[in-house]
Amino acid sequence: MMAAGTAAQRGLRVCLLEKNQKPGRKIGITGKGRCNLTNHCSVPEFIASVPTNGRFLYGAASRFSPYDTMSFFENLGVxxxxxxxxxxxxxxxxxADVVGALERFVKASGAQMINREAKQLLISDGRIQGVSLKDGSQISAQSVVVCCGGxxxxxxxxxxxGYLFARQAGHTVTRLRPSLVPLVVQxxxxxxxxxLSLKNISISVKDLKSGKIIYEDFGELLFTHFGLSGPVILSASAHLRDMSPGRYRIAIDLKPALSPEKLDARLVREFRENQNRDFENSLSSLLPRAMIPVAVRRSGIEPxxxxxxxxxxxxxDFASLLKSFSFSIEAFRPIEEAVVTSGGVSVREVDPKTxxxxxxxxxxxxxxxxxVDAYTGGYNLQIAFSTGRLAGNSVPVRGIIDDCCCD
Known part of the structure; x- marks a missing residue:
């Protein structure tokens, strides 16, 4: 939508090919339906938050920065x-307000939207000729922008x-893997x-291969039937670049606001107040009910x-457990459950200026x-807006679509 509207605003004759009945369905579910559309940061800060080929985006982000994105949507009434x-x-x-703004932008630009699905690119003599559709028809075009997501x-x-179209054109597609994804634990x-959802906890992720702490965060975490999810886990997953069973260990600090000394004083008080109770029945003010049996078992203390x-x-020893409640990571959840896809069309084969x-x-x-893929925080949508804007501004004035009517 950003690419199509931008190109059409320049006076080009544009066709936006959309296989869904309505555009922007993925935007509609981002941020738990709230849409974290960008991050209020500078271009260098944005680039630093893109661990995969961030420098490739410097030109696109400089031409359409996070600040530009904010102005863009506010000018559209959001x-x-x-x-x-x-x-x-x-x-x-x-x-839905963000999706609606983009739809208004496309409509006002004069771009034509067609609800049909592309089958393959039409290429001849080393240049694009258009696309063929799955219903057997064709659309002739002097330029085609592929922005189908992951x-x-x-x-x-x-x-x-998009990966199929890229391979058809002879492009290299790097290994696809999930990013910003829940984690399976042993x-x-x-x-x-x-x-069980834990709020206001902190985590640290250790790479046992290098022995280094590679990520730390504070926020919310969710236990699932397969392992761990929630905002801090999705963010952490972006740092696990070469996953193998048991390589990474996540430690949860259940009491990040308490130093070891203050936590010990808290335990002294709790155990004194519950001195005649069983250990397993003295933890209700320290831990959520669902966590107590697991904590008792892990502690090795007689219940x-x-x-x-x-x-x-x-x-x-029990205080140490509360400050480092650890899990060994087995794998990522499937790519279909990821917020974004890491990997894709090799940036070495794409001009970053256009x-x-x-x-x-x-x-x-x-x-x-x-x-290219980034951490959580609105950076991935900013990638879409910046690159879409640059593509829409770069197609030749002769037009993205020479003839928007299906043959």
């Missing part, structure tokens, strides 16, 4: 607000079509705590020992189909 982490949302908290959330129409503890018999050493293919004249790529 008031915005900035929340924790500089995440930008519509004031209404409705992703393979995540296929129910929204993001089924990897063991059954998470399943036992399924449905029925009276609190007045808990030694200083046992208490310190988004045009270096292999086929008149062919452009934008958005998630490219081998």
């Amino acid at each position: 008031p915005l607000k900035t929340e924790r982490g500089n995440r930008v949302f519509p004031q209404s908290d409705k992703a 393979k995540s959330y296929p129910a929204t129409g993001s089924t990897g079509d 063991g059954t503890d998470c399943k036992e705590m399924m449905g 029925h020992i009276k609190c007045n018999l808990i030694t200083r050493e046992i208490r310190h 988004m045009q293919s270096k292999l086929i004249k008149g062919l452009y790529f934008a958005g998630e189909v490219l081998d």
Whole structure:
């Protein structure tokens, strides 16, 4: 929508080919339906938040920055607000308002939208000629912009079509893998705590291969039947670049606001107040109910020992458990469950100044189909807006679509 509207505003005759009945379905579910549409940050800060080929985006982001995106939507009648982490949302908290603004933009630009599905690119003598559709018809075009998204959330129409078109044109598609995705963990503890959401916890992720802490975060986490999910887990997954079973370990600090000394003092008080109760029955003010059996089992403390018999050493060991409640990561969840797809059309074969293919004249790529992906926080949608804007501004004035009517 950004590419089509931008090109049409320049006076080009544009056809937006949309296989869904309505456009923007994936935007409509982002941010739990609120749409974190960008991040209120500078271009260098934006680039630093794109771990995969971030430098490739410098030109696109400089021409259409996060600030430009904010102005763009506010000028379309969508008031915005900035929340924790500089995440930008519509004031209404409705992703539908963002989709509606883009639809108005496309309509006002004069671009024509056709609800049909592309089958393949039409290429001759090293340049684009248009596209053929799955209903057997064709659309002639002197330029085609491929911005079909990745393979995540296929129910929204993001089924990897762009990769097929890219390969057809001779482009390299790098290995596809999930990013911003829930994590499968070893063991059954998470399943036992399924449905439990922890807020205001901190996590650290250690790469056991290098011995280094590669990521730390603070926020919300969710236990599921397969492992871990929630905002801090999705963010962490973007840093696990070469997944293998057992390589990464996530430690949860259940009491990040308490230093080890303050936590010990808290335990002393709790055990004193519950001195005649069993250990397993003394933890209700420290831990959620669903977590207590798992914590007791992990502690190795006899469940029925009276609190007045808990030694200083046992208490310190239990405090250490609360400050580092750890899980070994087995794998990513399937790519279909990821927020974004990591991997895609090799940026070495795309001109960063125009988004045009270096292999086929008149062919452009934008958005998630490219081998670029970012952390959570609105950065991935900003990639889509920046690259779509650049592609729409780069197609020759002779037109994206020479004839918007199906043959």
